[in-house]
Amino acid sequence: MEDGILIDKLKQIKGIVAISQFGSYGTEFWVKDRSDIDIAVIVISEISYMDTLSKEDDILPILEEYYNYNKIHLTFILFKEFDNKYAKLAIDSREQFIINEELWFDFQHYVLKYLRNNEVLQKTLNIDEQYSYFGGIIDESLLCNEGNPTHMRSLDKFEEPNIKFGLSLKKEKFLDKYKSANQTMEDLKYALNKYRKDNDRITRRAIFAYFQDFCEFVVDMCESYIIVNNGKVDSTFSAMKLIEKSHEMGFFDEILKDYLSISVKLRNRYTHDYYKRESSEKQIEEFCYSKILYLDIFLESSKDNVILKYKENVQN
Numbered sequence: 001m002e003d004g005i006l007i008d009k010l011k012q013i014k015g016i017v018a019i020s021q022f023g024s025y026g027t028e029f030w031v032k033d034r035s036d037i038d039i040a041v042i043v044i045s046e047i048s049y050m051d052t053l054s055k056e057d058d059i060l061p062i063l064e065e066y067y068n069y070n071k072i073h074l075t076f077i078l079f080k081e082f083d084n085k086y087a088k089l090a091i092d093s094r095e096q097f098i099i100n101e102e103l104w105f106d107f108q109h110y111v112l113k114y115l116r117n118n119e120v121l122q123k124t125l126n127i128d129e130q131y132s133y134f135g136g137i138i139d140e141s142l143l144c145n146e147g148n149p150t151h152m153r154s155l156d157k158f159e160e161p162n163i164k165f166g167l168s169l170k171k172e173k174f175l176d177k178y179k180s181a182n183q184t185m186e187d188l189k190y191a192l193n194k195y196r197k198d199n200d201r202i203t204r205r206a207i208f209a210y211f212q213d214f215c216e217f218v219v220d221m222c223e224s225y226i227i228v229n230n231g232k233v234d235s236t237f238s239a240m241k242l243i244e245k246s247h248e249m250g251f252f253d254e255i256l257k258d259y260l261s262i263s264v265k266l267r268n269r270y271t272h273d274y275y276k277r278e279s280s281e282k283q284i285e286e287f288c289y290s291k292i293l294y295l296d297i298f299l300e301s302s303k304d305n306v307i308l309k310y311k312e313n314v315q316n
Helices: 003-011 051-067 085-092 101-116 119-134 171-198 201-228 239-248 254-272 274-290
Strands: 016-022 037-043 072-078 095-098 295-301 306-312
Touching: 003 016, 003 051, 003 095, 016 051, 016 085, 016 101, 037 051, 037 085, 051 072, 072 085, 085 101, 101 201, 171 201, 171 274, 171 295, 201 239, 201 254, 201 274, 239 254, 254 274, 254 306
Parallel strands: 037 072
Antiparallel strands: 016 037, 016 095, 295 306
């Protein structure tokens, strides 16, 4: 069975977002006639766990014909199960069949965002995955300390996945993220100017809240840019890697990359380094009043690409 026929047949089954192959199939650890072929099935939010029982009966014969193999194991992932370890396996898969590309785009985004905000869980899932399928750790970088350079994988060595149904540019989704970032930046500037006038502690607290939101929207926007331009986002990508990767793909220039990187680094310190919170707040204030307050960001679009630009305004 050809890939296109497989996708057409799966489209006839209501509620499937995508299916992804994971596990040992395609590796030296897979043993024919003894091992299963593991398939993750992502379904829309309206599908319940009980609904998946009937879906399984519809999906299995199609996959058995496609793989010419009758030991297929399905793992269903409900759309909102972002914390499910199989959700991570699904988006990291090299073999993906996308049925509803818009919902798949959203699913990837939410899973990756969840993992970024739960880095310890992410590392635990990576270790658990290797023990489950290979009987031990085959990627020793998982055991390295966070500061060790070998802890993160090199982007240069990252292989492109075999995606069977291409993602088209979701311009409206991407623009929504840009609008959120831009509006939050304006709210942050308003709070900065207001605090200069009233020195109110509530206003000051709003500055840090808007700053955190702005950073998160920037990271979301970078992630979206990579995905809609057919790049691959791995679940090991940190916020800083997403900024670096989108810069490499031409989303913004080196100067704006530095602005955004500094913002996210300051956000990370403020969020995670509780015992230095006062120092982090001071650094954020200084950066906002010296840089962010006088910075405008905007999109320039052409037929083939969208670029994030900036303008540095003159300080009064």
